[in-house]
Amino acid sequence: MKAPPRLQSLVEEGLIDSVVRQLMSGKEAMVYVVRCGDETRCAKIYKEANNRSFRQAVDYTENRKVKNSRQARAMAKGSKFGRQAQEAAWQSAEVDALYRLAAAGVRVPQPYNFFDGVLLMELVTDADGDAAPRLNDVAFTPEQALHHHTTLIGEVVRMLCAGVVHGDLSEFNILLAHSGEADGVDFPVIIDLPQAVDAAGNNHAQRMLMRDVANLRDFFGQFAPALKRTAYGPEIWSLYQAGLLGLDTVLTGQYTRAPGEVDLASVMREIDDARDEDAARRERMAAPR
Numbered sequence: 001m002k003a004p005p006r007l008q009s010l011v012e013e014g015l016i017d018s019v020v021r022q023l024m025s026g027k028e029a030m031v032y033v034v035r036c037g038d039e040t041r042c043a044k045i046y047k048e049a050n051n052r053s054f055r056q057a058v059d060y061t062e063n064r065k066v067k068n069s070r071q072a073r074a075m076a077k078g079s080k081f082g083r084q085a086q087e088a089a090w091q092s093a094e095v096d097a098l099y100r101l102a103a104a105g106v107r108v109p110q111p112y113n114f115f116d117g118v119l120l121m122e123l124v125t126d127a128d129g130d131a132a133p134r135l136n137d138v139a140f141t142p143e144q145a146l147h148h149h150t151t152l153i154g155e156v157v158r159m160l161c162a163g164v165v166h167g168d169l170s171e172f173n174i175l176l177a178h179s180g181e182a183d184g185v186d187f188p189v190i191i192d193l194p195q196a197v198d199a200a201g202n203n204h205a206q207r208m209l210m211r212d213v214a215n216l217r218d219f220f221g222q223f224a225p226a227l228k229r230t231a232y233g234p235e236i237w238s239l240y241q242a243g244l245l246g247l248d249t250v251l252t253g254q255y256t257r258a259p260g261e262v263d264l265a266s267v268m269r270e271i272d273d274a275r276d277e278d279a280a281r282r283e284r285m286a287a288p289r
Helices: 005-012 054-061 069-077 080-103 142-161 205-221 225-229 232-241 264-286
Strands: 018-025 029-036 039-046 111-115 118-122 174-178 186-190
Touching: 005 018, 005 039, 005 118, 018 039, 080 111, 080 118, 142 186, 142 205, 142 225, 142 232, 205 225, 205 232, 205 264
Parallel strands: none
Antiparallel strands: 018 029, 029 039, 039 118, 111 118, 174 186
């Protein structure tokens, strides 16, 4: 197919040889399957973030570092240049997170290049070499659900040990990839990281991690109901706060909360987040693949 205008500069730079097809179009980005030499990769073109609410953007970008002081001042003022700088920072956050998590051994697509607002990265595939399905497109046996849930809890821990919280983890941004081996098994790959937050520097990191883990529990709990009674989120965060969380930490999925007053503001914020997430979930389900 003819290269879209946003990909033309990558063709001219020799980063892409040809565009095969559009893979998906969502609220924040369009993704295309492209050819780069002998390899098939994907190109993620970021859209303007007009549909993100200001409150959500502030929550996710809290304490993100901007090296250029002029950009930081413009972003704080909300000028046109500042909004452009903020959008560029939002996009580069995913690139930074991908490189950081890939280096930590987290199963994410391998990033290759970021040029002119386009992220060029690995195309995650299934056993037939086609684009891998999202978890929400797959049905699981109880055993498979338990296995994949355990794997993903381990990935959440690995991410947290690397100082990162996904911030929007759900069945809609996890792909089920094939190992590539004849006797290999499918494994989950985590995608969509522009909203990833710094675990130590963002005051909302705990709430976001709890929501990420709860999303995994609720999704896989449809196939393995025993998971609905687990509490991995608070267990993981309490161990992290105590400096006791490591890649080899044995988790039980059980946690006893200390008695204390209810934080009404946090409860109301959770309700707002759930409403926003439900709206986004419905839009993702309606979006073409």
